[in-house]
Amino acid sequence: MPETVPVQLGNRSYAITIGHGILPDLGAAYADLGLGRRALLVTNPTVAEHYLEPVTASLEAAGIQVTVATIPDGEVYKTYETAGGIYGSLITAGLDRSSCIVTLGGGVVGDTAGFVAATYMRGIDFLQVPTTLEAQVDASVGGKTGVDHPLGKNVIGAFHQPKLVYIDTDTLRTLPQREVAAGMAEVIKHGFIRDPELMAALELNIEAYVNLSVSSDDLDALIATNCRIKAAVVEADETERGLHEILNYGHTVGHALEAVTGYETYRHGEAVRLGMLAAAEISRRKGLLSDADAERHNALIARLGIPPGAASLDVDTILERMAGDKKARDGIVRFVLLHGIGDARSHDDVTREEMIAAIRFMQELSPA
Secondary structure, three states: OOEEEEEOOHHHOEEEEEEOOOHHHHHHHHHHOOOOOEEEEEEOHHHHHHHHHHHHHHHHHOOOEEEEEEOOOOHHHOOHHHHHHHHHHHHHOOOOOOOEEEEEEOHHHHHHHHHHHHHHHHOOEEEEEEOOHHHHHHHOOOOEEEEEEOOEEEEEEEEOOOOEEEEEHHHHHHOOHHHHHHHHHHHHHHHHHHOHHHHHHHHHHHHHHHOOOOOHHHHHHHHHHHHHHHHHHHHHOOOOOOHHHHHHOOHHHHHHHHHHOOOOOOOHHHHHHHHHHHHHHHHHHOOOOOHHHHHHHHHHHHHHOOOOOHHHOOHHHHHHHHHOOOOOEOOEOOEEEEOOOOOEEEEOOOOHHHHHHHHHHHHHHOOO
């Protein structure tokens, strides 16, 4: 039986449905919500090859009129231009305020189409069907939508909660291993910032999850655990004014790395892995994180694989991009730091010298 994780946000509340082999029931779940009878399904060619036909068939069997918009695959396409194409599809199909967007894909599809849903006719309903690990445990939950700019990641966006997040974990089994490993960065992040027991469990068998050699029930349980962590943080701080910031652990440096490499070198989770190495080093240097916990932290990241090539990037350029991060306030770069495993807090007291030392530490660990 699928598991339901609620996200309690008053009149914006919704459920996260998690199971395996449940895509054929999507149409019934959509219909039960009483959403508009016309929908735009947004996906990319890679996902469409596997799942467009069954998802479309399920929606149409429930009486939903489906129009399909396909966007290119990759973070480099998470742009205003791509969003503009989706707006065009909505307008051409004559979809209105009663219509709904269904996202079928990873974080790029969900973030971009979610941003369109937040802004088309000043906001229409949308439903997330995430098919990557990163999207299932993080990007699809919490209502953060947006597109990238050449000068910064996610600096253009809106908070817009979905009506449902519908997760079929069987979709992970068609992913390349690199994509699974990238998504595991968000899983271990949740352990680092919020759940020492999750971290300890991953230390026992993280390779089994990356290789997807665990049972479907165990995979469902892992996704549900992470969704509960994300939901609890979102419920406490929906619009990222305080506690919600801890979800950005590793992202200050990570987003800068994505930007300086033109969103073409690193998967999001790979850049976050590097960013977490830097953030933990700042935490250790400030005396917030013990040497032993820093070693545990870095060892778990190393088992996923430390992405190569960071040593060739210019430190000053990374710092410049960090200064433009959306979390910066009054020109001050903010970091999420660890005060121990499971205890993350936001800081605005990181010096330039500490940032440089942490970036160089991360670069030393990154293979050539």
